[in-house]
Amino acid sequence: MSMVPFIPDSAPFTAEQRAWLNGFLAGLLSRSEPAPAPIPAVEAGQPILFLYGSQSGTAESLAKQFHKQAVAKGFASRVVGMDELEAHALAAEKNVLIITSTWGEGEMPDNAAYFWEALNQNGSSPALTGLNYSVLALGDMNYADTFCFAGKMLDEKFEELGANRVHPRIDCDVDYDEPAERWKNGVFSALSDSKTDEAFSTSALAVLPGHGEEVEPTTASFSKKNPFPATLLVNEMLTSSESAKDTRHFAFSIEGSDLEYEAGDALGVFPHNCPDVVDTVLEAKGLDGHIEVPTPAGTRLPLREALIHYYEIRSLLGDNEKTTLSPAEFVEELRRLQPRLYSIASSPKAHPGEVHLCVDIVRYEQNETLHKGVASTYLAERLPVGDTTGIFFQTAKHFRPPSDPNLPMIMVGPGTGIAPFRAFLEEREATAALGRNWLFFGAQHRSSDFFYENQLTAWLKSGHLTRLDLAFSRDQEEKLYVQHLMEVNAEEFWSWLEAGAHFYVCGDASRMAKDVDRALHTIIETAGHRSPEEAARYVAEMKKQKRYARDVY
Ligand SMILES: Cc1cc2nc3c(=O)[nH]c(=O)nc-3n(C[C@H](O)[C@H](O)[C@H](O)COP(=O)(O)OP(=O)(O)OC[C@H]3O[C@@H](n4cnc5c(N)ncnc54)[C@H](O)[C@@H]3O)c2cc1C
Numbered sequence: 001m002s003m004v005p006f007i008p009d010s011a012p013f014t015a016e017q018r019a020w021l022n023g024f025l026a027g028l029l030s031r032s033e034p035a036p037a038p039i040p041a042v043e044a045g046q047p048i049l050f051l052y053g054s055q056s057g058t059a060e061s062l063a064k065q066f067h068k069q070a071v072a073k074g075f076a077s078r079v080v081g082m083d084e085l086e087a088h089a090l091a092a093e094k095n096v097l098i099i100t101s102t103w104g105e106g107e108m109p110d111n112a113a114y115f116w117e118a119l120n121q122n123g124s125s126p127a128l129t130g131l132n133y134s135v136l137a138l139g140d141m142n143y144a145d146t147f148c149f150a151g152k153m154l155d156e157k158f159e160e161l162g163a164n165r166v167h168p169r170i171d172c173d174v175d176y177d178e179p180a181e182r183w184k185n186g187v188f189s190a191l192s193d194s195k196t197d198e199a200f201s202t203s204a205l206a207v208l209p210g211h212g213e214e215v216e217p218t219t220a221s222f223s224k225k226n227p228f229p230a231t232l233l234v235n236e237m238l239t240s241s242e243s244a245k246d247t248r249h250f251a252f253s254i255e256g257s258d259l260e261y262e263a264g265d266a267l268g269v270f271p272h273n274c275p276d277v278v279d280t281v282l283e284a285k286g287l288d289g290h291i292e293v294p295t296p297a298g299t300r301l302p303l304r305e306a307l308i309h310y311y312e313i314r315s316l317l318g319d320n321e322k323t324t325l326s327p328a329e330f331v332e333e334l335r336r337l338q339p340r341l342y343s344i345a346s347s348p349k350a351h352p353g354e355v356h357l358c359v360d361i362v363r364y365e366q367n368e369t370l371h372k373g374v375a376s377t378y379l380a381e382r383l384p385v386g387d388t389t390g391i392f393f394q395t396a397k398h399f400r401p402p403s404d405p406n407l408p409m410i411m412v413g414p415g416t417g418i419a420p421f422r423a424f425l426e427e428r429e430a431t432a433a434l435g436r437n438w439l440f441f442g443a444q445h446r447s448s449d450f451f452y453e454n455q456l457t458a459w460l461k462s463g464h465l466t467r468l469d470l471a472f473s474r475d476q477e478e479k480l481y482v483q484h485l486m487e488v489n490a491e492e493f494w495s496w497l498e499a500g501a502h503f504y505v506c507g508d509a510s511r512m513a514k515d516v517d518r519a520l521h522t523i524i525e526t527a528g529h530r531s532p533e534e535a536a537r538y539v540a541e542m543k544k545q546k547r548y549a550r551d552v553y
């Protein structure tokens with residue numbers, strides 16, 4: 001297709017100057033990156049190890065996707081999580097490509113914690129001289145002070161230990177597709193150019209027992225990039241009208257999608273903004289919602305519709321400065337509306353063709369204005385039962401019921417943290433797993449906030465739940481939290497740990513998960529008669545054995 005040039009032939013420039021200016025302006029207008037240089041042919045067997053740190057599965061999926069592309073390009077590629085590789089085994093590697101997210105407040109994802117510790121052992125950290133590496137850091141600009149911290153720390157540490165950075169680190173905000181692709185093309189080119197190929201030995205990789213390279217099957221055609229339109233089947237309140245909270249059970253049909261999930265995975269939901277909020281923004285900014293603008297999907301829509309479906313507008317609330325921008329320029333400045341993740345509350349064995357969620361509906365007042373969480377109120381208020389919304393599955397391989405059905409499991413899930421444990425318990429019931437099950441649940445009041453009461457008490461009665469400890473925080477003078485009940489039952493808790501129990505935590509990351517972690521250490525110190533250092537080592541060993549897994553947000 002021929003393009004109309006920006007600089008006409010009649011303009012007072014030489015042909016060369018015209019060509020350069022036309023190219024430059026075309027590049028500026030499309031705002032696209034220059035086409036990547038073609039990747040040279042790969043010398044046979046050039047090894048790559050993709051090493052991922054991932055909490056909720058995004059970095060893991062990317063690493064696996066890039067690994068497959070590397071294999072297709074002729075690299076001898078492998079992919080492992082950071083919890084599957086001893087740091088000292090890096091010495092035997094040649095090219096390591098790190099993909100990691102950041103969690104908590106600038107922390108490593110759980111599966112990277114032990115690896116990171118090993119890199120930081122004074123006097124015994126591995127020497128990485130001769131190792132080629134590059135880092136792709138996933139993060140979220142909303143965490144401005146700790147943006148992509150884990151990736152930054154790993155990048156610096158590898159350099160400090162003598163490794164050779166073959167491509168600059170790329171830090172990604174939530175829209176990571178384009179920068180991640182750019183990083184992948186860059187590292188593939190850099191490694192293809194390398195002429196230092198050596199025989200590749202799989203024995204060089206020290207993989208921890210029980211874990212090896214696994215590549216997920218890619219049979220499903222629906223994905224985050226091509227979400228499945230799932231029909232909402234159920235929208236049911238789990239809290240009663242007296243509750244201060246509005247927490248709901250949602251069920252979606254995934255019939256006809258070919259999609260599969262496992263207990264422990266998360267569901268991504270693509271929300272729409274509230275039309276009232278969009279109208280408030282349009283009025284405050286003095287913009288006409290009827291004017292058509294381009295959308296990130298490559299279509300054109302009236303501005304109002306485009307804002308409902310595609311753009312993050314929460315940050316604009318309360319900003320009443322009239323905009324001097326055209327509608328098209330206005331949307332160009334906005335971040336793309338992101339899907340929200342929810343821990344799945346069902347086992348596919350118990351509910352074939354369905355996926356269930358347990359969602360706290362976010363509503364709060366600030367500056368005398370009622371704020372509504374985009375996705376949670378979309379599900380609760382604006383998506384009628386029978387309508388569809390875009391969904392995808394986020395695999396969480398680290399968060400599964402014990403693979404040995406005879407091992408006990410202890411689950412701590414206050415509030416919506418109950419979600420994956422309903423799924424775990426359904427899964428263990430459906431598979432007739434014999435291991436003992438102990439659940440700690442907490443909420444504000446027994447009378448109004450005891451989610452899934454009938455199902456949980458029936459399981460307790462049938463013996464499927466060996467123990468159910470309930471911390472209703474506001475039913476007495478003093479706050480009662482799940483970690484208090486853990487400590488009250490320290491002796492028994494310790495005996496379960498010593499029997500090989502897997503320990504799981506789900507729910508609030510900012511306070512609950514930290515307090516529960518502290519309680520775990522206290523129990524090991526008191527009931528297990530360990531010093532604080534020994535308790536820390538015991539917990540580190542549990543993580544290494546994948547007996548301590550968290551799904552916190
Ligand atoms: C792996 C994972 C699993 C998750 N699982 C679940 C789950 O099972 N159930 C569940 O309910 N959620 C879960 N979440 C959280 C969920 O993804 C959303 O973040 C949550 O529903 C809020 O999204 P929203 O679009 O409704 O709110 P948003 O529009 O994103 O607004 C939320 C923001 O509002 C602000 N805010 C909220 N409350 C207040 C307040 N009281 N005062 C001031 N500001 C406030 C905060 O800035 C907060 O970040 C999970 C998150 C992750 C990452």
Ligand SMILES: NC(=O)c1ccc[n+]([C@@H]2O[C@H](COP(=O)([O-])OP(=O)(O)OC[C@H]3O[C@@H](n4cnc5c(N)ncnc54)[C@H](OP(=O)(O)O)[C@@H]3O)[C@@H](O)[C@H]2O)c1
Pocket residue numbers: 245247360414415416417442443444471472473474479481482483507508509510511512513515516553
């Ligand atoms: N930004 C915030 O301030 C804030 C606060 C709460 C929840 N959240 C978020 O709201 C979402 C959903 O909340 P939710 O309904 O699942 O649960 P939740 O609001 O976290 O509450 C569930 C139960 O946990 C208790 N709890 C509070 N602090 C705790 C702690 N440090 N240790 C153990 N238990 C504690 C609560 O008690 P009390 O309420 O009586 O203290 C309540 O009984 C989560 O994403 C969570 O992160 C945010």
Ligand SMILES: Cc1cc2nc3c(=O)[nH]c(=O)nc-3n(C[C@H](O)[C@H](O)[C@H](O)COP(=O)(O)O)c2cc1C
Pocket residue numbers: 053054055056057058059060100101102103104105106107109138139140141143146147148149509552553
């Ligand atoms: C509870 C929580 C804490 C997070 N903390 C940070 C942070 O401190 N800095 C940052 O850049 N991103 C942070 N993120 C964003 C994640 O790094 C980002 O969503 C990433 O894509 C997740 O990848 P994963 O699924 O592989 O773990 C946080 C996300 C959550 C849910």
